[in-house]
Amino acid sequence: MSSVSPIGKLARLVVYGSLAACLILPKPAAADDAEAILKAMSDYLAAQKTMSFTYQSAVEAVTPDFEKLQFVSSGTASLSRPDKLRVTRTGGFADVDVSFDGSTLTVHGKNLDAYASIEAKGSVDELLDRLIGAGMEAPGADLLAANAFNLLMTDVTSAKHVSSAYVGGVECEYLTFRTPEIDWQIWIQSGDKPIPRRYVITSKHVGQAPQYTLEISDFKTGSEVANASYKIEIPANAKKVDLSELQSLDELPAPTQPGEVK
Numbered sequence: 001m002s003s004v005s006p007i008g009k010l011a012r013l014v015v016y017g018s019l020a021a022c023l024i025l026p027k028p029a030a031a032d033d034a035e036a037i038l039k040a041m042s043d044y045l046a047a048q049k050t051m052s053f054t055y056q057s058a059v060e061a062v063t064p065d066f067e068k069l070q071f072v073s074s075g076t077a078s079l080s081r082p083d084k085l086r087v088t089r090t091g092g093f094a095d096v097d098v099s100f101d102g103s104t105l106t107v108h109g110k111n112l113d114a115y116a117s118i119e120a121k122g123s124v125d126e127l128l129d130r131l132i133g134a135g136m137e138a139p140g141a142d143l144l145a146a147n148a149f150n151l152l153m154t155d156v157t158s159a160k161h162v163s164s165a166y167v168g169g170v171e172c173e174y175l176t177f178r179t180p181e182i183d184w185q186i187w188i189q190s191g192d193k194p195i196p197r198r199y200v201i202t203s204k205h206v207g208q209a210p211q212y213t214l215e216i217s218d219f220k221t222g223s224e225v226a227n228a229s230y231k232i233e234i235p236a237n238a239k240k241v242d243l244s245e246l247q248s249l250d251e252l253p254a255p256t257q258p259g260e261v262k
Contacts, residue, residue: 034159034175038186041194042149052078052228053219057089057140060210068208078228079144082123086230100127101230108232109246115234116243140214143196155179164190167197168217181205195219 045051056074063069073091078084083102090096095110105120105127120127125146142151153159158178165174165187172187187198199214220226 032159032161034161034177035153037161037173037175037188037194038152038159039149041186041188041196042147042152044194045143045148045196046146048079048081048221050078050080050225051219051221052076052225053216055140055217056215058211058213060212062206062208062210066208068210077144078225078230079124080228080230081146082125084228084230085124085127085144086228097232099230099232100124106232106234107243107246108234108238112246113235113237114239114241114246115232116241116246118243140199140212143199152177152184155181167215170197172197 054074054076056072058070058072061069061071071091071093073089073094075087075089075096077088078086083100085098085100087098088096089098093111097108097110099106100120102123103119103121104117106115106117108115120130124144128141128145131141142148145151156177156179158176160176162174162176165172167187171190173190174185174187176183176185181204183202183204185198185200185202186196189195189197195216197216199216201212202209203211
């Protein structure tokens with residue numbers, strides 16, 4: 001009976017492993033049409049007068065000992081163009097309900113028994129612009145804007161249609177984009193409903209390149225959307241505070257910043 005040395009066995013495993021990897025590689029894109037697919041997604045979302053979905057998000061942070069941690073939240077979003085938006089988010093450090101009804105923005109920190117309400121007349125797009133200008137941009141919020149394509153393509157230096165892929169059992173087109181500060185990836189549902197299913201942002205100039213991940217499911221539009229309320233019922237014992245005081249509503253424990261945990 002012939003025997004195979006440990007080195008020979010290792011070499012055989014490497015060859016077989018390489019062959020297996022080749023067999024399961026995703027189907028390559030026929031053409032580098034990443035921008036066209038992203039534009040189709042943006043146009044499709046902008047054309048929807050109403051939409052709703054559930055989501056799960058995860059933000060990574062790195063400790064001084066270079067341990068990477070991931071903080072996960074989940075929630076819901078409802079949008080009625082041009083001027084109504086409601087988003088909830090529940091995680092280990094916050095339980096937040098945010099509503100905009102075209103005239104008032106209300107933020108209820110359930111875990112803090114506190115809320116803030118400010119006048120904010122205008123459209124959802126104008127509200128998103130104001131929040132970005134105030135440094136309160138939420139990753140993924142640009143997907144809701146009517147001009148999502150322009151916002152997403154800001155500072156993009158490279159765009160690739162990598163392959164087809166599956167997210168939650170749904171066939172998608174896998175796209176990657178690069179900017180000087182971040183790299184981001186998006187998985188867009190194939191076919192006549194180009195819905196974003198997964199969105200990943202990588203901070204490439206931060207140690208260990210922490211990521212923000214957003215996964216969308218149960219996406220509905222038009223008559224499929226249940227009647228959503230855009231008015232938050234604030235408990236009588238909740239304290240009204242200035243919006244700047246609601247510092248504990250982040251997905252990370254204060255005073256943590258993405259990329260660093262103290």
